[in-house]
Amino acid sequence: HSVGIIGAPFCKGQPRAGVQLGPDVIRKAGLVNKLENQGCMVKDYGNLVFEKVSNDEPISGTKQPRAVGLANKQVADAVQRIKHDGYTCVMLGGDHSLAIGSIHGHAACRPELSVVWVDAHADINTPLSSPTGNIHGQPMSYLIPEDVVYIGLRDVDPGEHYILKYLGIKIFSMTDVDRLGIAKVMEQTCDHIFSKIKKPVHLSYDIDALDPLVTPATGTPVIGGLSYREGIYITEHVCQTGLLSALDVVEVNPNLAKSEEEVNRTANVAVDLVLGCFGRMREGSHPDDYKIP
Numbered sequence: 029h030s031v032g033i034i035g036a037p038f039c040k041g042q043p044r045a046g047v048q049l050g051p052d053v054i055r056k057a058g059l060v061n062k063l064e065n066q067g068c069m070v071k072d073y074g075n076l077v078f079e080k081v082s083n084d085e086p087i088s089g090t091k092q093p094r095a096v097g098l099a100n101k102q103v104a105d106a107v108q109r110i111k112h113d114g115y116t117c118v119m120l121g122g123d124h125s126l127a128i129g130s131i132h133g134h135a136a137c138r139p140e141l142s143v144v145w146v147d148a149h150a151d152i153n154t155p156l157s158s159p160t161g162n163i164h165g166q167p168m169s170y171l172i173p174e175d176v177v178y179i180g181l182r183d184v185d186p187g188e189h190y191i192l193k194y195l196g197i198k199i200f201s202m203t204d205v206d207r208l209g210i211a212k213v214m215e216q217t218c219d220h221i222f223s224k225i226k227k228p229v230h231l232s233y234d235i236d237a238l239d240p241l242v243t244p245a246t247g248t249p250v251i252g253g254l255s256y257r258e259g260i261y262i263t264e265h266v267c268q269t270g271l272l273s274a275l276d277v278v279e280v281n282p283n284l285a286k287s288e289e290e291v292n293r294t295a296n297v298a299v300d301l302v303l304g305c306f307g308r309m310r311e312g313s314h315p316d317d318y319k320i321p
């Protein structure tokens with residue numbers, strides 16, 4: 029696996045400071061070394077620098093529109109560059125509004141991509157349906173959600189639910205995870221996105237898809253989330269398709285942890301999710317040329 033990492037220290041898609049610290053908190057938990065130790069070739073492109081935007085007044089209730097727009101232009105350019113350089117792209121957030129740029133930039137290179145959106149939330153409010161105007165609750169409405177599957181939903185606004193049903197978007201809520209079990213959810217997810225042809229997968233992973241007991245340091249925690257094992261299984265299954273083309277890991281906010289331990293717990297899980305996407309197996313593994321000493 030060749031992995032290109034881009035940090036997007038951005039928080040203007042939502043009101044809680046701290047999520048811009050996500051990229052470096054995840055790196056500090058050993059992401060690059062752990063990927064290299066499991067045999068990955070890693071290029072860390074560093075962090076994007078987001079210029080301040082003054083007078084960024086709301087537009088029809090949508091908050092920080094110019095800052096979010098500019099940031100996502102930068103993210104899109106970076107992701108496109110990383111894809112052109114031949115890597116599987118890992119975008120470290122920052123809030124989930126960054127998926128607008130990440131998916132847009134990925135689609136510039138791989139227009140046939142499909143999206144797997146792992147999240148407690150649907151993030152598909154339009155500017156007018158959004159109850160808050162925070163763009164991290166809207167990214168999917170800016171993207172043509174033709175080939176997207178949701179996993180982990182348990183906090184969906186009425187407007188979002190209407191849109192999901194109206195567009196016939198494939199969803200696996202936490203009820204579906206309970207009913208089917210995660211293995212069947214992943215089987216059916218892959219049947220859905222690969223029903224016609226094999227497509228590159230864009231996995232957009234909001235850390236709040238996992239239960240707050242597993243990943244407490246996040247802005248909009250919702251109880252009854254994915255277990256650590258379910259969260260990891262999703263990554264293992266996507267990895268074994270061999271079609272993962274880009275990954276977002278977003279909404280890690282160290283400022284919302286109650287202790288250093290909660291920061292570390294959340295960051296370590298975020299790292300483990302990335303490792304699962306790039307070949308880590310819980311059964312263990314050994315190099316092809318391994319010899320018993």
Ligand SMILES: N/C(=N\O)NCCC[NH3+]
Pocket residue numbers: 124147148149150151164165183185234236247248279
């Ligand atoms: N984490 C969030 N989205 O994934 N928060 C915004 C959505 C709340 N309806």
Ligand SMILES: [Mn+2]
Pocket residue numbers: 124147149151164234279
């Ligand atoms: Mn989200």
Ligand SMILES: [Mn+2]
Pocket residue numbers: 136137
């Ligand atoms: Mn191109």
Ligand SMILES: [Mn+2]
Pocket residue numbers: 147148149234236237248279
């Ligand atoms: Mn969420």
